[in-house]
Amino acid sequence: LTDFGWKDGYIGAVKGAILSVNSRCQIVDIAHGLSAHDVESAAFILGQTCRFFPHGTIHVAVVDPGVGGTRRPVVVTTSDYLFVGPDNGVFHLVLDQDDGVRAYELVEDRYFLSPVSGTFHGRDIFAPVAGHLSRGVLPHEMGPQLDSGDLTRLSIARPVAGEEFIAGEVVYVDSFGNLVTNVSRQMLTEFAQDSEVVVEIEGEQITGVRCTYSETGKRQLVALWGSGGFLEIALREGNLASARGWRKGVVVTVRRES
Amino acid sequence: LTDFGWKDGYIGAVKGAILSVNSRCQIVDIAHGLSAHDVESAAFILGQTCRFFPHGTIHVAVVDPGVGGTRRPVVVTTSDYLFVGPDNGVFHLVLDQDDGVRAYELVEDRYFLSPVSGTFHGRDIFAPVAGHLSRGVLPHEMGPQLDSGDLTRLSIARPVAGEEFIAGEVVYVDSFGNLVTNVSRQMLTEFAQDSEVVVEIEGEQITGVRCTYSETGKRQLVALWGSGGFLEIALREGNLASARGWRKGVVVTVRRES
Amino acid sequence: LTDFGWKDGYIGAVKGAILSVNSRCQIVDIAHGLSAHDVESAAFILGQTCRFFPHGTIHVAVVDPGVGGTRRPVVVTTSDYLFVGPDNGVFHLVLDQDDGVRAYELVEDRYFLSPVSGTFHGRDIFAPVAGHLSRGVLPHEMGPQLDSGDLTRLSIARPVAGEEFIAGEVVYVDSFGNLVTNVSRQMLTEFAQDSEVVVEIEGEQITGVRCTYSETGKRQLVALWGSGGFLEIALREGNLASARGWRKGVVVTVRRES
Numbered sequence: 001l002t003d004f005g006w007k008d009g010y011i012g013a014v015k016g017a018i019l020s021v022n023s024r025c026q027i028v029d030i031a032h033g034l035s036a037h038d039v040e041s042a043a044f045i046l047g048q049t050c051r052f053f054p055h056g057t058i059h060v061a062v063v064d065p066g067v068g069g070t071r072r073p074v075v076v077t078t079s080d081y082l083f084v085g086p087d088n089g090v091f092h093l094v095l096d097q098d099d100g101v102r103a104y105e106l107v108e109d110r111y112f113l114s115p116v117s118g119t120f121h122g123r124d125i126f127a128p129v130a131g132h133l134s135r136g137v138l139p140h141e142m143g144p145q146l147d148s149g150d151l152t153r154l155s156i157a158r159p160v161a162g163e164e165f166i167a168g169e170v171v172y173v174d175s176f177g178n179l180v181t182n183v184s185r186q187m188l189t190e191f192a193q194d195s196e197v198v199v200e201i202e203g204e205q206i207t208g209v210r211c212t213y214s215e216t217g218k219r220q221l222v223a224l225w226g227s228g229g230f231l232e233i234a235l236r237e238g239n240l241a242s243a244r245g246w247r248k249g250v251v252v253t254v255r256r257e258s
Numbered sequence: 259l260t261d262f263g264w265k266d267g268y269i270g271a272v273k274g275a276i277l278s279v280n281s282r283c284q285i286v287d288i289a290h291g292l293s294a295h296d297v298e299s300a301a302f303i304l305g306q307t308c309r310f311f312p313h314g315t316i317h318v319a320v321v322d323p324g325v326g327g328t329r330r331p332v333v334v335t336t337s338d339y340l341f342v343g344p345d346n347g348v349f350h351l352v353l354d355q356d357d358g359v360r361a362y363e364l365v366e367d368r369y370f371l372s373p374v375s376g377t378f379h380g381r382d383i384f385a386p387v388a389g390h391l392s393r394g395v396l397p398h399e400m401g402p403q404l405d406s407g408d409l410t411r412l413s414i415a416r417p418v419a420g421e422e423f424i425a426g427e428v429v430y431v432d433s434f435g436n437l438v439t440n441v442s443r444q445m446l447t448e449f450a451q452d453s454e455v456v457v458e459i460e461g462e463q464i465t466g467v468r469c470t471y472s473e474t475g476k477r478q479l480v481a482l483w484g485s486g487g488f489l490e491i492a493l494r495e496g497n498l499a500s501a502r503g504w505r506k507g508v509v510v511t512v513r514r515e516s
Numbered sequence: 517l518t519d520f521g522w523k524d525g526y527i528g529a530v531k532g533a534i535l536s537v538n539s540r541c542q543i544v545d546i547a548h549g550l551s552a553h554d555v556e557s558a559a560f561i562l563g564q565t566c567r568f569f570p571h572g573t574i575h576v577a578v579v580d581p582g583v584g585g586t587r588r589p590v591v592v593t594t595s596d597y598l599f600v601g602p603d604n605g606v607f608h609l610v611l612d613q614d615d616g617v618r619a620y621e622l623v624e625d626r627y628f629l630s631p632v633s634g635t636f637h638g639r640d641i642f643a644p645v646a647g648h649l650s651r652g653v654l655p656h657e658m659g660p661q662l663d664s665g666d667l668t669r670l671s672i673a674r675p676v677a678g679e680e681f682i683a684g685e686v687v688y689v690d691s692f693g694n695l696v697t698n699v700s701r702q703m704l705t706e707f708a709q710d711s712e713v714v715v716e717i718e719g720e721q722i723t724g725v726r727c728t729y730s731e732t733g734k735r736q737l738v739a740l741w742g743s744g745g746f747l748e749i750a751l752r753e754g755n756l757a758s759a760r761g762w763r764k765g766v767v768v769t770v771r772r773e774s
Binding site for chain 2: 048
């Protein structure tokens with residue numbers, strides 16, 4: 001998972017550096033088309049995606065605007081996975097999802113390429129470290145354990161739930177133009193009780209939350225349960241973000257139908 | 259083969275769901291940059307591409323605007339391959355290319371992720387089904403056989419061949435800006451007999467069909483035998499679609515030189 | 517490494533053709549988003565990337581505007597790698613980096629797909645040849661050895677080093693908008709002796725060359741040692757190429773601080 005794109009050779013160099021340590025690694029591309037330096041989106045994608053991978057998967061996430069600075073290179077372990085990348089918030093949702101998180105600062109440079117550049121730790125640190133982890137080197141051999149409470153968190157908007165409403169917001173816009181909010185299915189279900197709900201966004205009202213696009217007409221505005229467990233707003237077979245100009249941060253409120 | 263792009267984590271989740279069933283699967287990316295919901299292009303690409311893969315390959319094609327609706331999730335088998343995806347026309351050309359097609363509706367949810375979302379069957383149905391197929395589960399174990407004649411076809415334009423002309427059209431524009439027509443090499447060869455042909459598109463005439471770009475000058479309009487076995491129109495080392503604004507559906511006629 | 521993009525099925529067909537020869541091949545995508553026909557960028561990326569791959573890697577590079585013409589299909593071997601592609605300059609930097617280069621023209625069509633199209637040698641020649649090489653067929657079995665001095669070179673700008681200055685230029689702009697110059701770290705270090713240097717580009721002056729982005733303020737212009745060993749000019753967490761409109765070919769001069 002990187003913001004390297006497919007125009008340059010950066011992701012190629014990362015893969016080569018992994019395979020040079022362990023040529024039997026199976027490398028799986030998640031997404032390389034993230035906006036440059038967009039740590040928040042990387043954290044969101046990682047949080048939504050990682051749990052579908054097999055136990056033991058090593059996730060390498062390199063969206064790293066602070067490369068070479070004071071942010072620490074880390075390996076984070078959960079009950080299922082290992083994560084390698086910069087401690088800049090990219091692991092925020094991973095940390096939230098697991099009780100057994102441990103983290104180690106990557107300091108043992110025998111597991112790095114030599115020399116380490118000041119601008120490309122994806123290739124020089126994170127890739128070879130992932131290769132060594134895949135060969136069985138243990139995280140604690142790579143550096144001192146960190147207090148996982150000290151790992152960098154992002155200031156991610158949380159919805160406000162009142163008696164009469166939930167006020168959330170759009171936290172991610174996908175490439176289909178669908179708007180993902182921070183209102184979880186569980187929160188909304190508890191709020192709704194047995195009432196129908198009305199979702200309001202930028203003055204437009206949508207009654208009811210659907211399970212599939214097919215429950216509405218083409219190009220119609222629809223609120224539905226997204227595949228990640230959160231309320232989404234979309235245009236069926238259309239690009240809502242382009243059509244309305246709505247972006248991350250737009251407020252979404254939910255009320256019970258009166 | 260999907261329209262998920264590389265900006266979101268969707269293709270990552272699909273791969274994870276495959277590997278969670280069979281971690282030894284070798285996953286090969288074909289194309290993820292298709293226009294959203296463009297089933298016709300997906301069918302074209304699949305029809306042009308699948309035959310270059312080894313016998314036994316499982317092709318997963320997810321361009322699925324009707325996800326969660328009435329379109330059926332299916333596995334289609336041909337003499338060489340297995341195909342997994344929605345029965346929405348994406349397998350149209352595959353069905354045309356093979357006599358021994360069989361199809362099964364995917365209903366046995368023990369081969370699905372649980373729960374199945376209403377908006378992401380690529381991850382929740384097609385990926386794990388592909389994983390189970392790769393482990394040797396047989397298609398008929400996954401659901402009832404369908405009449406392959408009942409599978410969804412697209413209304414794809416076919417060329418009209420008269421005594422004096424062939425009238426075809428552009429059916430695909432690739433990312434180099436080359437225009438692929440629906441006039442096959444075989445049809446055109448039979449029509450031409452031993453005469454030279456003249457290809458006309460939007461009022462411009464091109465004499466002769468070349469085998470390679472190098473038989474014409476740079477930035478020159480050229481008609482040539484495309485790599486998929488169809489007549490193509492291109493600008494050598496240029497982007498014809500951008501330069502002239504020609505798109506899918508533009509008429510292409512072929513006559514014998516008089 | 518291709519300019520095929522992710523919208524069409526071309527890269528899929530190439531992979532299928534490799535796997536049809538050797539289904540146990542591990543195929544690694546380097547970059548497919550290069551500008552169409554941009555042989556210079558392909559040569560740059562290959563030169564910067566290939567050395568991070570394991571010994572024995574077979575690199576397939578298909579940016580091939582002259583496909584079907586007089587340019588020769590070749591396999592090039594160095595002390596570490598094999599390279600397969602057109603002899604059009606794409607291997608320029610590879611040839612520079614190694615003393616033991618050998619090259620062979622690909623003429624033995626038993627290693628090709630049949631028939632070979634005139635427009636898609638990536639699929640019909642380079643892919644199956646790579647597959648056969650991975651199975652142990654030796655390069656000299658594929659065609660006659662060529663004089664490696666006769667292989668096509670690009671006319672790549674080299675910096676001019678005077679007593680008082682180095683005059684280089686921008687040779688690559690990456691997708692982050694960073695400008696990579698042709699001034700190597702070694703050349704600049706020898707020039708600078710123990711003096712601080714001043715880098716000038718389009719009338720703007722930058723004092724000193726940094727090791728990391730973090731040594732400058734956000735959105736500040738910075739000269740730094742790029743990860744490929746060359747002087748780079750960038751905006752920290754910004755896109756310099758977009759912000760200033762600077763492109764490949766822009767002159768960069770370096771002087772000692774007076």
